[in-house]
Amino acid sequence: MTQLTEAQRRERDRLVAELSDGRLAPSEAEVKATELGLGSLTPTLDPAHFDPMRESHWTLAMVVAWIAWADFEHVRDCLPRWREQHQSWYWREYMEGDESGGWRKRGGWLLEQTHKGEAPLMFLSLCEAVAASEGVSPDSAQRLSIHDARLDLWDKLAAGDLTAVTMRDGAPRQIAAHEWPFLHHLTHRDADVLRAGRDLFVPAVTYDANGILMRRDDVLRLWPSQPQRRRGRKPGVGLKAKEQIEAMRAEDLPVDKLSQKELAKALKQRGVIISSRQAAKIREKTRRQSATRNGTN
Numbered sequence: 001m002t003q004l005t006e007a008q009r010r011e012r013d014r015l016v017a018e019l020s021d022g023r024l025a026p027s028e029a030e031v032k033a034t035e036l037g038l039g040s041l042t043p044t045l046d047p048a049h050f051d052p053m054r055e056s057h058w059t060l061a062m063v064v065a066w067i068a069w070a071d072f073e074h075v076r077d078c079l080p081r082w083r084e085q086h087q088s089w090y091w092r093e094y095m096e097g098d099e100s101g102g103w104r105k106r107g108g109w110l111l112e113q114t115h116k117g118e119a120p121l122m123f124l125s126l127c128e129a130v131a132a133s134e135g136v137s138p139d140s141a142q143r144l145s146i147h148d149a150r151l152d153l154w155d156k157l158a159a160g161d162l163t164a165v166t167m168r169d170g171a172p173r174q175i176a177a178h179e180w181p182f183l184h185h186l187t188h189r190d191a192d193v194l195r196a197g198r199d200l201f202v203p204a205v206t207y208d209a210n211g212i213l214m215r216r217d218d219v220l221r222l223w224p225s226q227p228q229r230r231r232g233r234k235p236g237v238g239l240k241a242k243e244q245i246e247a248m249r250a251e252d253l254p255v256d257k258l259s260q261k262e263l264a265k266a267l268k269q270r271g272v273i274i275s276s277r278q279a280a281k282i283r284e285k286t287r288r289q290s291a292t293r294n295g296t297n
Contacts, residue, residue: 004038012038019089022108026089029109030287031256040288042111043087047073050082057213060153060164061120061192067149068124069142070225078120080210086114121150121185121192121209127277154180156222166212175212185209237274241282244270249286256287 004012015033018024019041024032026042033041052062052075061078068074076082093107115123124146144152156162158180165174175183183194183205192209244267248255258266260276267279274282 008036008038011036012041015041020108020110021106022091024109025257026109027257027259034287042089043085044288045082045085047076050076050079052076052079053216055079056216057165058216058219059120060194060209060212060214061124063153063214063219064121064146064149065124066219067152067223068144068146070223078124083115083120084113087111088114116190119187119190119192121146122187150185154183162214162218162222164212164214166207175207179205183207237272238278238282240272241267241274241279242286244272245279245283245286255283 012033015024015029015038019026019029029041033039052058052072055062058066058075059078059080062075065071065074065078088111089109090112091107092110093105095103096106098104128146143149153162157164157175158177160177163174165172167173179196182196184196184198186193186195186198186200188200194207194209194212196204196206245255245263247270248266253266255263255266260280263283264274264276264279267274
């Protein structure tokens with residue numbers, strides 16, 4: 001993003017204030033920010049700085065994502081550093097003091113961490129469930145469902161074909177192969193855990209799933225990439241969605257003000273069937289590309 005002038009910084013602060021007061025929705029604020037040459041109000045991350053291939057070890061969720069898709073973008077979505085630094089706008093209601101010494105209820109959009117808690121395994125399953133609930137066909141680039149990918153990983157770990165390490169009592173240790181048939185994935189207090197048995201009230205060995213690591217090279221050896229496989233819910237669907245979003249902008253339709261579901265519905269009417277989450281990601285990408293071409297981002 002280019003350096004902002006003092007006047008532009010004031011305009012940016014004004015838009016953020018209107019967001020926090022609920023006078024503007026995030027999509028409206030982003031459109032105004034682009035028109036004023038302020039760049040995006042939502043912090044953006046450079047994917048090049050979060051390359052999974054730079055990581056010698058991958059987390060459990062990163063490995064499951066790779067087994068399912070063989071796609072580095074899906075793996076990056078589970079990378080802890082990537083998740084920790086992502087921010088999004090959330091509607092929040094809060095109490096603040098008034099001029100008479102009392103309290104009043106206010107509401108507005110606040111910038112917060114997108115991925116709260118540490119449950120990327122549940123995040124992967126949730127993405128699948130949401131897509132299915134929206135009537136979206138399974139991703140044609142997906143090799144296995146998340147459930148089957150996890151079972152495949154467990155089989156390899158239990159057979160000793162792959163080793164996993166974690167911290168235990170302040171020291172790194174390997175999780176023995178004979179433990180894996182008994183370890184169940186649970187979500188407890190918004191975090192992924194592995195536990196020997198599903199009963200949380202019975203003492204049992206429990207691991208923080210996000211603290212379990214496997215060598216990246218071993219994972220790629222057991223589940224090699226398939227470069228001939230095209231990414232997308234079906235061949236060309238991402239490109240078609242991009243073309244239609246750009247066409248809607250050219251027709252002066254309020255594409256950037258639509259909610260994710262409204263955007264997916266509008267694309268469906270134009271013959272593009274895609275999940276609302278994926279549609280929103282493509283819209284944001286095209287918006288940034290347009291801003292870059294115009295020299296505003």
